Amino acid sequence: MKEAILMKGNEAMAEAAIRAGADAYFGYPITPQSEVIEYLMHEEPQKRTGMVVLQAESELAAINMVYGAGACGKRVMTSSSSPGISLKSEGISYMAGSEIPCLIVNVMRGGPGLGTIQPGQSDYFQATKGGGHGDYRLIVLAPSTVQEMADFVDLSFKLAFKYRNPAMILSDGAIGQMMEKVYLPEQKERLSNEKIIELYGDWATTGKTANRERNIITSLDLKPERQEIHNIHLQEKYKMIEENETRYEEIRCEDAEYIMVAFGTSARLCQKVIQLGREKGLKLGLLRPITLWPFPKKPITDYAEKVKGFLSVEMNAGQMVEDILLAVEGKAPVEHYGRMGGMIASPSEILQALEEKLISNN
């Protein structure tokens, strides 16, 4: 039987990366996620599995190292926090355009600008609606426990390679920093080139051998007709991801009159809100998107017919609430409650907001 250990979210993720058989990590320090690269450097995964760990001179360099190594068909990752992800956005757009699988982790802090080093969720738009330029999507997973920080590493690599698309783990400073019980995955072997080709096809730059055409990794096409065909291909792929990979968790939604929608740290708080509300006779539930993109639109649309209202609880000024509004299609009231700047709401404060915004106003 697997043994539970106590670990920080950032460190559990780093250890999970080694165990997932990742080939390389490239990063640049930034609070609240520097433990990731510190842990990896300390662990010397080069000796354990052959995994490469390199501290780059900037997030720009780090993401482009991910580009180069990822385009070789390797399992490559990077992690950062909000300002660093802004710098990485150019490279992320290039990888989406060139269809390079990789894992990017954002342990969010409050913004804008240098903002705060305390937790935030204000990069929801950046993660789910673009961030960089062009029509592209990332597969975005939102962990709400240290266990999920660990589990989503392997899952992200699987999804990224299945669809040849960058995947992102959108976490926050609270989950990155907190210590919690975690069951670590078993050590997996790093994949050989032959195995990668067998599993995912022969698209990467591995050196042109006589038995195949050149492999070119690029996002450029100067011919608009061909660039449009490429864009249509991307959109079709995104549609397939929407159909197949939407993930979410429901807590006490079956009889709920009011549903809170929240991810990450906010979702943890909302579990306590359910308990406080139910003690007072309020039938509260929580719908927790696990994939922020693709967003779990359908279950929200379905619940819109049954419930008296939705409250989006986020550590920002109201970002995911826009997707909830789209899903609800005007069939029920939708409100938002959020704290910003690194502040974390208390469960009683959220309950009070829910009562004020959705119940006493009606």
Place this chain on the structure above:
Amino acid sequence: MTTSVLTPEEIIKKGKVVFKKTKLINDVPLSYCPGCGHGVAHRILMEVVEEMGIWEDTIGVAPVGCSVLAYDFMNIDMQQAAHGRAPAVATGIKRVYPEKYVFTYQGDGDLAAIGTAETIHACNRGENIVIIFINNGIYGMTGGQMAPTTLEGMRSSTSPYGRMVQTMGYPIKITEMVAMLPGVAYATRQAVHEAKYVRKAKNAIKKAFENQRDKKGTSIIEIVSNCNSGWKLSPVEANKWLDENMLDYFPLGDIKK
């Protein structure tokens, strides 16, 4: 009256082959202006890769600039990098494939302006890669704007009255700068506008790949080249201008070996 139609075989007289295009340059029209140095630089680079027999193990990185489509012309696996980021991309490749040969091919805007940090730090880590650096003193692709290497007083579309160093800074000698770094094994400045220079440049590229084979660290080959379109000169005038102006400020030869 009889007309005789010659077959191609009859037109092309049989003789001794004195020059052959390397099989590593594809049979497609190059996108470069006639007389541009990029074409010659591509050819000698691919000749070296062919002569060393390493094409199955070579991965190239094309930049943003006139040579953005280098991957269409070179018959090897290649990646296209964002503007200035080629040395970081090459680092990523080399770290996961230490036994492969990795090169970047970059212009002066790419390598010495937007990508300065990536250039310096890849060299400082002594990444075991080859950097081919085409210095034509201007931004060719975007239509002739000032580059970090534009000479003092030289006109471009964003220095229409000539580069004024007081406000626009000095032309940068980045190859000399990175030559100071212990990670750099070989730094040299070459040219390709005349046959005698082409031979030397090719030898330099060969030495750079041999350094990579022998795991010596970073090798950077600067090639002082023309940009007749950007300089608004004919190809012949451009080569003359290069000879008379560029080589004083950017003298040819090894800077570190």
